[in-house]
Amino acid sequence: MKPSIFVVEDDPDISRLVRHHLEGAGFVVKVFATGNTVVMESERQRPTLFILDIMVPGRDGLELCRQIRQTPLLASTPVIFLTAKSGEADRILGLELGADDYIPKPFSPRELVARVKAVLRRFERPLSQSPLKVGEIEIDPSAMTLSVRGQLVGTTATEFRLLDYFARHIGRVFTRDQLLDSVWRDTAYVTPRSVDVYVRRIREKIEPDPESPRYLKTVRGAGYRFEAPK
Amino acid sequence: MKPSIFVVEDDPDISRLVRHHLEGAGFVVKVFATGNTVVMESERQRPTLFILDIMVPGRDGLELCRQIRQTPLLASTPVIFLTAKSGEADRILGLELGADDYIPKPFSPRELVARVKAVLRRFERPLSQSPLKVGEIEIDPSAMTLSVRGQLVGTTATEFRLLDYFARHIGRVFTRDQLLDSVWRDTAYVTPRSVDVYVRRIREKIEPDPESPRYLKTVRGAGYRFEAPK
C-alpha cells in the first residue's frame, strides 16, 4: 500500500510542484486548497502524513495542526510544515505544536522528498526483528536470511516478507486478499492469484516435497495457513 | 542500550518539543526545568549527552556546563547548547567552556536530531575503538588504516567509515537510507544510490573478485549485508 500524503496549500504553483515530486517518489498525493474539509476527509481516509502550508486561507495552518493533534484518529499522524520566512519558524517552535519537521521555501524537490521519507521512516513501525524458528525453518529478518534444514536458502524480498508473515501467524488462515493487504507494498493492481504463485515459490524452498506441503497448507475455498509440522 | 539525553530547559513548550523528537529518534530523554539537581542526578545516571539552554533559572547554563566539566565522572560527556542569539555561539564553543556544539533557536526537529547524532558519533570513543579483523581484512580505526591480505590499502574517509560500520555489524542487512543515516556526516540530502557507488569502491579494495563479492553482499530489494566469509 503506497503511503498517502495530504497537502494543504493554496498556491497552485507550489502544490503542483509538491504533488509532482511526491508522486514521482511513489506517494499518493491529495491536495487541498483550503483547510476547511481536511480534517473530515482525513478521518475517513487516514493519510500517512500531512504537509501544511503555514498560511492557508480558511484555516490557519497552525490551527489546522492543532486540530489534527486533538483528533484521536489523527493525533499520531506526522505533520510537516511549509514555511516561507524563516521568521515563522519561531512561531512553530514556540508553539509546542508537535510538527515533525518544517521545510523552508524555497525548497529543492530532493529535499522535499528526503524529508518526507525521513519523517516516515521515524514513524514506520519497525519490521519484526527477532529471529524465528519453526520446525526446520529459521528466519532472521535482521539479516534477511532463511535457513531450511541447516542450509541457507536465497529468497527474493517479496518471498521473504510473505514467509515471515506466515511464520509469525502460525495456524491462522489468510485469504489471498488479506495477504495482499498485509504483505504487498502496493496492492493496487495485483491479482489475488499472484499469491498462489508466491506460495508455490516458497514451497519449493521450504518443503521437502512441495506436492504435499507440511508447512504451508492450502485451505480450499479460503486461502492458506502456515503450520508447524508435528 | 539507547543513549540517554539530559535536557535542561525551563520553557515547557521547547522541552516538550525536544523530548518528542529525540524520543522519536530513539533516545531516552530526561528533562529538568532547573539546573539545580542536574549534576547530582547525572553522577548517578551518567547520561550520554547534555542539552542545555543557555538561560535557565536556578543556575546559568554556562555555569552548569562549567560544573559538568569539573565533575570527574561527567567531564567527558558531550554538551550541546541551545542559544537564542547566534552571537553567543563563539563564546560557547571557542572559549573556556568546552561545549561540543550549539543549536541556534529556532531549529528544525531534523536539525536537532542531526546535531545530536553528529556529536554522539564524534564521541563514540574514536580512540579506544579496537582494531577489527574479519577474514583477511584488518581495520584499525585509530590509525584509519585498512589491510587486505596483509597489504595496506588506502581509503578515503567515507569509504573507511562505511566499511568500518559494516564490519562492526556483521550479518545485518542495512537499507541505503539506514546507511546514510548512520555513516554519512552532514545529514545533507544525499541520494540513496550514492551508497551503491561507495559499495563498489569498497569492493574494489577488499574483494579478490569484485564481481562476486565474498564480504559485502547485495541483498536485492533490501540493501547490503557484510559477511565474514567461510
Added chain:
DNA sequence: CTCAAATGTTTCAATCTGGTTACAATCGGG
C-alpha cells in the same frame, strides 16, 4: 461419476533494481 470451481504450475513480458562509469562540484593542502 461428472463437471465446475478452485488451485497448481509454467511461461514470459514489463518493470524494477542494482552495477557501473563518467563527470561536475566541492574540499583541502600547499
Added chain:
DNA sequence: CCCGATTGTAACCAGATTGAAACATTTGAG
C-alpha cells in the same frame, strides 16, 4: 589561488523480480 583528491549525481545497461495469463490438475458437490 591552484591542483589533485574526494564526494556525490546522472545516465545507461544488464539482469533479477514480479505478476498476469494460459494451461493443467485436483477437489468435492450433486
